[in-house]
Amino acid sequence: MPVANNLxxxxxxxDICGYCGCCVSVCPEGSLELIDAYLEVDDQCTxxxxxxxxxPVGALEVRQ
Amino acid sequence: MRDSYDLLVxxxxxxxxxAARTAATExxxxxxxxxxxxxxxxxxxxxxxxxxxxxxxxxxxxxxxSSEIKRAELVAPDGVSMMLESDMAxxxxxxxxxxxxxxRELVWQAAEAGAEVMVKxxxxxxxxxDGTVKGAVINFCGDRKKVHADLTIAADGVExxxxxxxxxxxxxxxxxxxxxxxxxxxxxxxxxxxxxFYLGNKVAPEGYLWVFPKGxxxxxxxxxxxxxxxxxxxxxxxxxxxxxADRFPHGKTIECMVGGVSVCRPLPETVADGxxxxxDAARVVDPLTGGGIYNAMFTGRMAVQVGTKALAxxxxxxxxxxxxxxxxxxxxMGKTIARNxxxxxxxxxLSDAKLNAIIHSAKAIDLxxxxxxxxxxxxxxxxxLLLADLAGLMASIG
Numbered sequence: 001m002p003v004a005n006n007l008x009x010x011x012x013x014x015d016i017c018g019y020c021g022c023c024v025s026v027c028p029e030g031s032l033e034l035i036d037a038y039l040e041v042d043d044q045c046t047x048x049x050x051x052x053x054x055x056p057v058g059a060l061e062v063r064q
Numbered sequence: 065m066r067d068s069y070d071l072l073v074x075x076x077x078x079x080x081x082x083a084a085r086t087a088a089t090e091x092x093x094x095x096x097x098x099x100x101x102x103x104x105x106x107x108x109x110x111x112x113x114x115x116x117x118x119x120x121x122x123x124x125x126x127x128x129x130s131s132e133i134k135r136a137e138l139v140a141p142d143g144v145s146m147m148l149e150s151d152m153a154x155x156x157x158x159x160x161x162x163x164x165x166x167x168r169e170l171v172w173q174a175a176e177a178g179a180e181v182m183v184k185x186x187x188x189x190x191x192x193x194d195g196t197v198k199g200a201v202i203n204f205c206g207d208r209k210k211v212h213a214d215l216t217i218a219a220d221g222v223e224x225x226x227x228x229x230x231x232x233x234x235x236x237x238x239x240x241x242x243x244x245x246x247x248x249x250x251x252x253x254x255x256x257x258x259x260x261f262y263l264g265n266k267v268a269p270e271g272y273l274w275v276f277p278k279g280x281x282x283x284x285x286x287x288x289x290x291x292x293x294x295x296x297x298x299x300x301x302x303x304x305x306x307x308x309a310d311r312f313p314h315g316k317t318i319e320c321m322v323g324g325v326s327v328c329r330p331l332p333e334t335v336a337d338g339x340x341x342x343x344d345a346a347r348v349v350d351p352l353t354g355g356g357i358y359n360a361m362f363t364g365r366m367a368v369q370v371g372t373k374a375l376a377x378x379x380x381x382x383x384x385x386x387x388x389x390x391x392x393x394x395x396x397m398g399k400t401i402a403r404n405x406x407x408x409x410x411x412x413x414l415s416d417a418k419l420n421a422i423i424h425s426a427k428a429i430d431l432x433x434x435x436x437x438x439x440x441x442x443x444x445x446x447x448x449l450l451l452a453d454l455a456g457l458m459a460s461i462g
Contacts, residue, residue, distance in 0.1 A: 020108055022243055022324025024223040025236045026291060034223050035186065036099055050238055054291035056245045056300035056322045 009047035012039050017059035023051035069093045072199050072213035074187045074226050076103050079343030079360030080219030081170035086368040088177035099186040104167030108323035110276050110284050111161045117358040128165035130278040133158040134257040140423035141264030141416035160276045190230050197338035215371045215380050217340050222324050224345040239292040240328035245300040246286030248319035252312040256280050263419050269293035270412040327351040335385035340367040352404035362397050
């Protein structure tokens with residue numbers, strides 16, 4: 001099951017994610033954090049989609 | 065874990081490990097924390113490093129050297145390739161490391177020198193007193209504890225979250241993150257002495273695809289593309305899968321790796337009161353090659369050289385630590401980053417036709433020394449049009 005923040009905008013597909021942190025480095029809000037082997041998104045996320053764009057494997061998805 | 069240390073190092077990659085080793089060797093109390101449960105894993109690296117660059121920090125050891133490299137091959141978009149040989153043909157110019165063991169060795173050396181090391185331990189917030197970073201809140205197996213440190217070194221890698229929490233904006237521009245994927249492949253036909261770089265907008269837009277040998281029939285096959293060029297159906301992994309299906313259809317993938325590599329300019333300031341930022345977190349990756357191991361170790365060592373002087377003088381203010389910032393910028397490493405950023409900015413504008421022309425022109429080059437800059441200089445000499453575009457840059461290269 002995908003995991004999302006409280007606002008539900010950013011879906012993280014954990015079965016696809018390689019927990020590399022590429023998305024974390026581009027997030028303008030600092031909303032993403034890589035904690036060991038999983039990615040977390042906080043409520044500051046604006047759903048801008050930059051993370052979803054740069055993900056090398058397509059593990060992130062924005063749903064408006 | 066004690067309540068306070070002279071130095072707290074956040075991140076157990078090569079930069080953090082060299083910082084911890086250097087400080088512990090000088091007799092300072094050091095805690096190094098790594099959020100992952102194992103040092104060196106997962107690998108997020110193509111694992112290449114120059115022979116002399118490595119030797120500056122650690123004695124080469126076959127336990128963590130996968131292969132020794134004698135030459136590089138550049139493949140143009142049209143498939144024509146050129147070889148880059150060292151002036152001493154056949155001599156070894158670089159290594160492909162085994163980062164799982166290499167990183168572990170460096171951390172082991174730090175521990176041996178007296179540093180405390182904690183894995184699966186995360187710095188979740190800075191401790192800030194009167195505007196000065198004084199350590200971090202450390203999360204370990206469900207416990208949270210404030211650890212005080214007179215100096216904190218942020219070696220927190222490409223994510224660079226701790227650095228950001230200290231008030232330094234570490235966001236990488238989308239166009240300057242190399243969205244990367246890599247397969248460790250075996251049972252493939254390769255030249256085990258040669259690193260191969262594939263260029264072209266169809267192969268790897270604004271980046272390159274690499275084959276770095278790890279043994280007779282084993283290699284890191286990977287790619288980095290600009291974040292700007294990444295999207296559904298055309299992500300790093302899609303490009304890599306297409307290449308592998310075509311080039312190594314019968315190869316076996318025994319490890320899948322992904323990552324992000326910054327190719328932006330370094331942070332405008334890599335220090336704050338009580339804090340020094342090193343390695344990928346400081347965005348000191350070489351913007352042209354994407355190489356970051358040496359630069360992380362170099363900044364890690366310099367951070368401690370400056371930091372321990374500041375500790376001795378009981379002044380870890382931003383002003384006192386600026387010697388570190390100036391120090392690495394004025395070093396050959398810092399100058400190479402500044403210059404290679406400009407070259408990268410030009411390189412990414414080149415069409416496939418232009419890339420073909422350049423590699424064709426460079427095929428016959430007999431380089432006196434094996435370096436990126438020697439190649440660039442030769443290419444410019446042979447391509448007057450490119451040279452005209454880059455007149456200012458050429459002047460800065462000298």
